[in-house]
Amino acid sequence: MRIKPFLPKVWQPALPPLVKTFCAPTGGNDTKIAGPGEGSSKPKRGKRQKQRDEQGVQWIGDKTVADVVEAIIGAAYLSKDRDLALWVSKRLKVSLPKVNQWSDLRSMYVVPTGLPAIEVSPKTISGVEKIVRFKFQKTDVLAEALTHGSKQQTLGYDRLEFLGDAILDFYVVKHVFERYPHLSSGGLSMLKSAMVINTSLAAFCVISGLDQYVQYTSTDMQQSFKAYSDKIKALHLQELQLAKEEGRQPGQFWLEIPAPKVLSDVVESVLGALFVSEGFSETGTDAFFYGALQPFLDEYVRMQTLSHHPSIGLYEWFQGEGCQEHQIVKSSEGNQTECKVIVHDVILASAMDPAPTTARRLAASYALDALEGDPLFMSKVCDCRANKASKKLQKKVLGYEDDEDDAVS
Numbered sequence: 001m002r003i004k005p006f007l008p009k010v011w012q013p014a015l016p017p018l019v020k021t022f023c024a025p026t027g028g029n030d031t032k033i034a035g036p037g038e039g040s041s042k043p044k045r046g047k048r049q050k051q052r053d054e055q056g057v058q059w060i061g062d063k064t065v066a067d068v069v070e071a072i073i074g075a076a077y078l079s080k081d082r083d084l085a086l087w088v089s090k091r092l093k094v095s096l097p098k099v100n101q102w103s104d105l106r107s108m109y110v111v112p113t114g115l116p117a118i119e120v121s122p123k124t125i126s127g128v129e130k131i132v133r134f135k136f137q138k139t140d141v142l143a144e145a146l147t148h149g150s151k152q153q154t155l156g157y158d159r160l161e162f163l164g165d166a167i168l169d170f171y172v173v174k175h176v177f178e179r180y181p182h183l184s185s186g187g188l189s190m191l192k193s194a195m196v197i198n199t200s201l202a203a204f205c206v207i208s209g210l211d212q213y214v215q216y217t218s219t220d221m222q223q224s225f226k227a228y229s230d231k232i233k234a235l236h237l238q239e240l241q242l243a244k245e246e247g248r249q250p251g252q253f254w255l256e257i258p259a260p261k262v263l264s265d266v267v268e269s270v271l272g273a274l275f276v277s278e279g280f281s282e283t284g285t286d287a288f289f290y291g292a293l294q295p296f297l298d299e300y301v302r303m304q305t306l307s308h309h310p311s312i313g314l315y316e317w318f319q320g321e322g323c324q325e326h327q328i329v330k331s332s333e334g335n336q337t338e339c340k341v342i343v344h345d346v347i348l349a350s351a352m353d354p355a356p357t358t359a360r361r362l363a364a365s366y367a368l369d370a371l372e373g374d375p376l377f378m379s380k381v382c383d384c385r386a387n388k389a390s391k392k393l394q395k396k397v398l399g400y401e402d403d404e405d406d407a408v409s
């Protein structure tokens with residue numbers, strides 16, 4: 001593990017030091033994990049002296065160690081498969097008792113007993129199978145996944161939803177990781193959150209038609225589902241129409257309205273049910289995610305759609321990238337306002353419009369397009385991560401938010 005930058009000024013060959021120091025340097029490439037209070041009782045030294053003394057020593061926090069363990073497991077998964085990832089996890093002493101291969105999970109699954117079996121109609125089963133593009137081996141597990149706990153004395157979907165939530169995270173992380181090979185972890189995390197959030201899954205539930213098969217008894221629930229479903233379908237059509245007129249791709253039409261949690265839970269519980277039904281293997285979940293969920297998410301969630309206002313989306317994107325040297329510069333010419341998005345002295349995008357708010361919105365939107373079209377742009381112009389000392393600046397000072405004078409849209 002390396003956490004220190006190379007400092008040419010204090011580098012010296014690995015020889016015994018010529019000048020004796022009162023605090024003996026530690027030789028070799030020792031890596032120490034900082035303990036509580038450690039290193040605080042030493043006599044005071046100058047900065048250069050301190051750097052020289054600690055040249056061969058790294059103080060590594062628990063969080064960094066944990067991150068590196070996770071990164072190694074990720075590397076194992078990417079370099080081969082999930083079997084290697086499990087093997088590496090075990091070697092790194094990640095506690096997974098009784099699981100030596102993935103199939104060991106199968107024998108640990110206990111079918112809950114003592115509760116009446118949930119009945120669902122053959123029509124429901126075939127309807128869901130069409131949506132998930134897969135045939136269930138165990139239709140009782142599907143019945144459990146579709147049933148809300150409000151149906152008395154039956155088992156609800158909660159356990160399967162818990163499992164499906166983790167499975168969905170796994171698929172989405174893998175997907176954005178592959179789709180955006182140059183995006184930083186901050187940017188990937190923003191995209192992932194936008195995809196797995198309750199509102200986007202509930203919208204999928206309605207648009208795919210899965211909501212029709214949810215089993216519940218409450219009439220309040222029925223009303224709230226109906227109201228949500230009507231609204232989201234209308235917003236969907238409206239967004240498709242607008243996108244067509246504006247010659248752009250459609251965005252996240254579900255952001256405006258709150259979604260009933262049950263509808264997003266069911267998407268996850270059905271994923272969980274597919275995994276269990278297939279004996280803890282991915283054949284069914286692969287079919288559902290790649291055949292239905294991913295195409296839906298890809299159509300509506302992109303970097304450009306992460307926020308209502310592209311300028312805020314752009315600002316968040318730069319934050320995610322760890323970049324501090326970016327701004328939207330506004331200038332007026334006659335009755336036109338021009339906005340330029342400048343990153344480290346490079347003009348990334350610009351737009352002109354009589355309304356300053358529109359000019360900024362367009363410039364930010366073009367900038368996001370440009371960033372997607374040139375994934376190496378940031379690595380070419382930005383050195384902020386290497387230069388963490390740069391100070392934090394506020395959104396407003398940098399031109400991402402309205403001044404009082406152009407707060408009209």
Ligand SMILES: [Zn+2]
Nearest residue numbers: 323324382384
């Ligand atoms: Zn930067």
